[in-house]
Amino acid sequence: MFHGFISIDKPAAITAHDCVSKLRKLLKQKKIGHGGTLDPMATGVLPIAVGDATRLLRFLPEGKAYNAKIRFGVVTNTDDITGEVISDRPCDDAITLEAIQELLPLFQGRIVQRPPAFSAIQIDGKRLYDLARRGEIAAEDVPTRLVEITEIRVLGWQSGAYPELDLAIACGSGTYIRAIARDLGEKLGCGATLAGLRRTYSNGFDLAASLTFEQVAAKLQSGNLQVLAPDHGLHLLPMALLDADSARRWQMGQAVSAANLSLLGEDSANSFVRTHDQDQSFLGVSEVSENLLHPVVVLPRH
Structure with a gap:
């Protein structure tokens, strides 16, 4: 049995749920969950928790990063290239990179965004x-x-009849890159849709630590598959080191004193912390x- 995280480099045309199902079959274990959805057309980082690590998904840090390709002159009902085309109008030289760069500051910082009608x-x-498919809600x-x-x-x-723009975008949870493509096209007066999307970072995981399903299968066959540690991705949480007696009592579900833990400052009051024993073995989250x-997630020893 595996207990930890696997960062999957998701292929196109499948959902995050499909990825979980595929990994369950590969690993032959049921306790698996993902750390955030990714549109079927998108590829890239999808954190997946395996075994006991599924209890830690809610503690992963926020934050995502993408490489996005925006195609101008095309508008779809889903705001990406997989949707039904509702407008197709070549731009030719109607827009320039300079004009786009002048608008990009409007999309940075805390902004108001209207999500796509075809969203979860x-x-x-x-x-x-479901409402959009039944015509029960309009995009606006x-x-x-x-x-x-x-x-x-x-x-x-890349200029041309249907110019394409490649962007690097870092954002918080709940941001729709499709909406950025749509809104940028609207501001330029030519329309646009998202033509490609690759997630390069998600909730503490990046592409460098990600594996394709083919790589997972090959490592399994050779016996070399190693999952990422259960506390991988929790590095933004403060860390508490417990002495042997405190660690024993904490693992039994008892609250222990935090008075002498120098890593826990005043700013950490009522916050979650990674909890380790004197050997720095990860015990769970307090x-x-x-x-x-107070013990919140106590991981069994394997």
């Missing part, structure tokens, strides 16, 4: 994409939300409250 967001318990009626984009910069530009470490 729920309204009154119903998925938006989708509720807006506040999102944060920490970086947006140009990677490449919540600090009233100068006590």
Whole structure:
């Protein structure tokens, strides 16, 4: 049995749920969950927790990064290239890279974004994409939300009848890159859609640590598959080191004193911390409250 994380380099045309199902078959174990959805057309980083690590998914840090390709002159009902084309109008030389670069600051920082109508967001318990398919909600009626984009910069530009722009985008959870493509096209007056998307970072995992399914299968066959440690991705949480007696009592579900833990400052009150023993073996996650470490996730020893 495996216990830890596997960062999958997701291929195109399958869902995050498909990835979980595929990994369950490969590893022959059921306790597997993913750390965030990724549109079927997109490729790239998909953190997947295996075994006991599934209990740690909620503690992964926020933050995602993408390489996106935007095609101008085409508008679709899904805001990406997989949707139904509702407008096809060659741009020729109507837009320039200079004009785009002047607009990009409008998409950085905390901005108001209208998600695509074809998205998994729920309204009154119903998925938006179900409402959109039945014609029960118009794109312009989708509720807006506040999102944060920490970086947006140009990677490449190709002019022509349907110009294409390559962007690097770093953002917070809940940001739709498809909406950025759509809105940029609207501001330029020519329309646009997302033509390609690759996630390069997600919730503490990057492409360098990611494996394709073919690589996972090959490592399994050779007996060399090693999952990432359960605390991989939790590096942004403060760390507490417990002495032997405190570690024993903590693992039994008892709260222990945090008074003498120098790594826990005043700012850590009522926060979650990684909890380790004196050998720095990861025990699980605690919540600090009233100068006590309360066990939240206690991992069994394997």
